[in-house]
Amino acid sequence: MSINPEPQPHPDTYFAGAYWGPRKESPEECARRVARFLELLAECDPFLSHWYKPTRSRRDATKHPLMPPDVSILAEMLRKGANRERGGPAIESLGFGLSFDNGGTRRDCADLRIYCGGYSEAVPNSCFLSLPSEGENAERIFTASVLTNIVRCMAVAWEPDWVAAMSRTHRDWDDPESKADLWLGWVTYLARQRGTVPPLPAPAAIEPVDDKGMLIILTPERFTVANPEHVALARRVRELLTRAGLIRH
Template sequence: MTVKLESETYPDTYFAGAYWGPRKEPPEECARRAADFLNLLAKCDPFLAHWYMPTKSRKDARKYPLMPPDLTTLAEMFRRGVNREKGGPVFEDLGFSFWFDNGGPDRDCADLRIHCGGYAEGFSNSCFLSLPKQGANAERLFTAPALDCVVRSMALAWEPEWVAAMSRTHRDLDDRDGKADVWLGWVTYLARHRGTVPPLPAPVRIEPVEDKGTLIVLTPERFTVANPEHVALARRVRELLERAGLMKPATS
């Protein structure tokens, strides 16, 4: 597999994703978690403090604000996102989906895709945040402190098994064959019940997230796959985490 490196003409793009296994929750509980997450996310950066209900046209993108979060509105949005065959019954064990963004133009927009309440065997729930592709907002968010805040917000609100914030080229490098159970991001969170994070080489930073789990930040500067030292560090950290049994698939 050939991994494309970042360049001046085609900048890399970043995301943060939280993942957890089967967890039966009604739309109201998904709404509560989503509201908690949006309120926490708003404290990370002003760009992440404005969200809007999905619309058919970009010109209407800012007509229906979701901030401050309203539990009744969010619960109804999740309820509408139930999984079903067209004209057929609802698949309750597949949970609810909800997609929305912050109303910006294509390359300066963030969007959220949330799947919550699924409890089918082997099912994976998730909260996936795509960050802007370029511009001042992107540059401000593509930093360790900003992604640290985003990952903590996901961990506290969703109580996931794991969270990774990283670039897409980094993901492709970390998961070359598409079989990785857990991505090791620039910033990673691992739930406490997965096990104890072992000592990791400098400059890696390890911090608790309340009593829920552990945050791992690979480098204080922007992690890039164009830097061989960053790549070597990520491989070594993955080896140590795998050896400690921390990179297994989500189960709860």
């Protein structure tokens, strides 16, 4: 699967990642999407309601808030994050990138990495949200209801092809197993153009996201690859989605 790389994290951390193909958009258009996403994300949990510009020192991080989001500031950050040859002009087809976090500590922090506006097949667009690995915030966020809301926000703001929210342990189990064009997360979003989601076995649930696509929630309890029932369910759902043409190899 060819996607943007990210650093090797603690193996039990969770993330939500949205991915979409070539879509030419200006820094202003991308900034409006970023602003909309941050506004929606803030409604999911208080921990996700404050974000800060990158700084050289973490002591200064909270001096440069990004909330409430300002489209002009975000557009300028995106322009500075354009892909370019060293000392050369921006490579327009590769789009723009920016990253920032919510000012938390090492294991109690949320981090956003966004690549958007690109229209080259070589570099997909994405919005990747790393979530805290331990503590009260992590326990509160790692629930089906909160992760479902986060995935829904990504679907509405970015209109991606697919979104997955899951632990990295789950991802590492799922990816070698399938070699498919997406991860099947604890919570997954599939855009309408991918096809129609078939009936799925309980306890998996399906929810619409406006007229954009469908959410799939594998279990109401926390999904873990240590639970053989969860593993069997994920394999069955993947098989059904593959058969329906929504997951492609």
